[in-house]
Amino acid sequence: MKVIETSRLSLRLVALSDLENIHRLLYADPEVALPWTGHVQSLAEVSAPNGVLSMISRAADEPGLFAVERAADYALIGLAGILPIRRASDRARFVPASPADVPGSVEGRVEGELVVALGRAHWNRGYAAEAGTAVVTLGFGSLRYSRIVASVGSRNERGVKLLRRLGFRTEPNQRADPDTGSSVPGTLGFLDAPS
Numbered sequence: 001m002k003v004i005e006t007s008r009l010s011l012r013l014v015a016l017s018d019l020e021n022i023h024r025l026l027y028a029d030p031e032v033a034l035p036w037t038g039h040v041q042s043l044a045e046v047s048a049p050n051g052v053l054s055m056i057s058r059a060a061d062e063p064g065l066f067a068v069e070r071a072a073d074y075a076l077i078g079l080a081g082i083l084p085i086r087r088a089s090d091r092a093r094f095v096p097a098s099p100a101d102v103p104g105s106v107e108g109r110v111e112g113e114l115v116v117a118l119g120r121a122h123w124n125r126g127y128a129a130e131a132g133t134a135v136v137t138l139g140f141g142s143l144r145y146s147r148i149v150a151s152v153g154s155r156n157e158r159g160v161k162l163l164r165r166l167g168f169r170t171e172p173n174q175r176a177d178p179d180t181g182s183s184v185p186g187t188l189g190f191l192d193a194p195s
Contacts, residue, residue, distance in 0.1 A: 003066055004134045009127060011066040011080060011134055014056040018067050019047050021076045025119030035156040036117050038181005055083055055115075065115060068131045070122075078118035080131035082139045082148060085111045093151055095174035096188050103149055112139055114150040114189070116162060123158070132166050140193045150189035153180030163189035 004011040014022070020043065027033050027041040034040070046052050055065045065081035085091055090113070091103040103111045116132045139145040151173060152159035163170055168189035176182045 006130050006134050010069045010071050014067045026117050077122040080116045080135050082112035093177045109146045111147045112145045129165050146193045148191045151177045152187045153182035154184050154186040160187045
């Protein structure tokens with residue numbers, strides 16, 4: 001089942017059969033994994049209940065991560081999506097300069113975290129921006145997020161460039177985000193829903 005179609009990409013629900021390819025593309029390649037998550041992961045870690053499986057989309061109207069495929073040949077090239085920010089531990093990673101920007105600080109503001117990761121062979125082709133635009137549109141559209149945020153590690157220059165290209169306001173994180181593998185603060189991104 002296709003969830004989102006762009007001119008060059010299809011974003012669909014992740015299947016269990018995708019996990020080996022997702023692992024190979026994103027978690028086993030140090031050039032992708034280190035800037036993105038801070039460490040290389042085994043297939044067992046990625047396949048564990050608290051690994052990728054806990055973040056995948058389970059229905060077309062539920063936020064999560066989607067498999068990103070090239071429309072021309074349906075080759076899996078990465079993951080993209082918006083993860084809901086529900087727990088205090090999700091919010092604690094975001095320490096912006098202004099207290100009003102802290103996720104969860106404004107009552108009624110529904111926030112999600114943008115995630116886009118592509119295999120190295122698919123970099124520098126505009127696919128990340130295309131996938132990011134698609135999931136941001138979904139997030140502000142049918143998913144009804146009022147704000148989308150992102151946390152990018154200090155070693156992920158590509159991630160910061162992508163946020164700026166997508167229109168996110170960026171600023172330094174006031175603390176290191178362990179989920180990005182950074183021991184020093186990285187960059188935060190904020191994008192509010194269009195009025």
